Amino acid sequence: MRPLFLTVVCFLFLSTTPALAATCGNGPNGFEAWKQDFIANSKRYGLKQRTVNSALQNVKYNSKVIRLDRNQKSFKLSFQQFYAKRVNNAMIRRGQKLGKTYARLFSRIEKKYGVPAPVILAIWGLETNYGGYLGNMPVLQSLATLAYDCRRSKFFTNELVNALKIVQRRDMTPGEMRGAWAGEIGQTQFLASSYMKYAVDYDRDGRRDLIRSVPDVLASTANYLQKKGWRRGQPWGPGTANYRVIREWNRASVYVQTISVMADKIAN
Structure with a gap:
């Protein structure tokens, strides 16, 4: 069972942004459901659902990104x-x-x-x-993982939305968007x-x-x-x-x- 304080934190994250999914998460379980809910609600962010679905369809939870996030020495x-x-x-x-x-x-x-x-x-x-x-890590995968993760969900949800807007503007394709572990580009x-x-x-x-x-x-x-x-x-x-x-x-x-x-x- 998720500790109560994490449930409260997740509620606060989600109450200040358009609905994404029922909760954030602290592991791979639930990521796919979260992703599908994000896609379904993408229009609330000014994103085209078809673009988001295409960009995220093969994106998986990346445990390496979480390890790097927790180990900034x-x-x-x-x-x-x-x-x-x-x-x-x-x-x-x-x-x-x-x-x-x-x-x-x-x-x-x-x-x-x-x-x-x-x-x-x-x-x-x-x-x-x-x-x-x-950097050679897929930016959308990194940002989706960090947006789902409870530690800084609100911050990285915003970064994920903006990365998808870059794709939508045709500045870069999803395949071209490779960078550092936290989604930095260029x-x-x-x-x-x-x-x-x-x-x-x-x-x-x-x-x-x-x-x-x-x-x-x-x-x-x-x-x-x-x-x-x-x-x-x-x-x-x-x-x-x-x-x-x-x-x-x-x-x-x-x-x-x-x-x-x-x-x-x-x-x-």
Whole structure:
């Protein structure tokens, strides 16, 4: 029997969103029924039921995603430990080289959004080693699993809905949507909700492609920071307004500090 406090938590999640299913869950049992109920209620989210059914029909509960969700140890490290684990001199040099390779693109982006190249390069490098590893887990399967799971059901239900809206807009097919275990997409690892709000079609090919289009990736990252309050021409170190904007990218203090320091090193 599910403990009473979990039943209460699930009720609170579901009372603030359109009906999905009778309950969330803490294991594979009940996932398929939850999924079918989500599909049946998809119109309440502005989704086409046929699109959702096609996108989710082969999606299964993924126990690996739950294990990874429960085992996030990196953010418990000190800054020195985290930085040493995630950044090295080769990454800094590559960031500087890419800054030169895409100098004209970065110049146009900074002119439009106000965000300088070193900050975008630091995020790009830290998230996926400049597009070198985007993750290979099916985004819709990860998000459906986490939406069903009781721990953060409301949050990930919203991400699942937004991921399906990306499919519905034809920016990406379900098969193309592969990423990190928590459903992050593309070379700077946008959550689906951020993708819907901040991704831009900078290369004007009719799609917001954060997987293959470097112009879309870099401009979308700058657009995100601008919309969060980035102050043009201002520093980004600790105690500044722009440092607080970087915190909007990732709330973990070690991550924010790493982006700031990495950007300084790339700039120098």
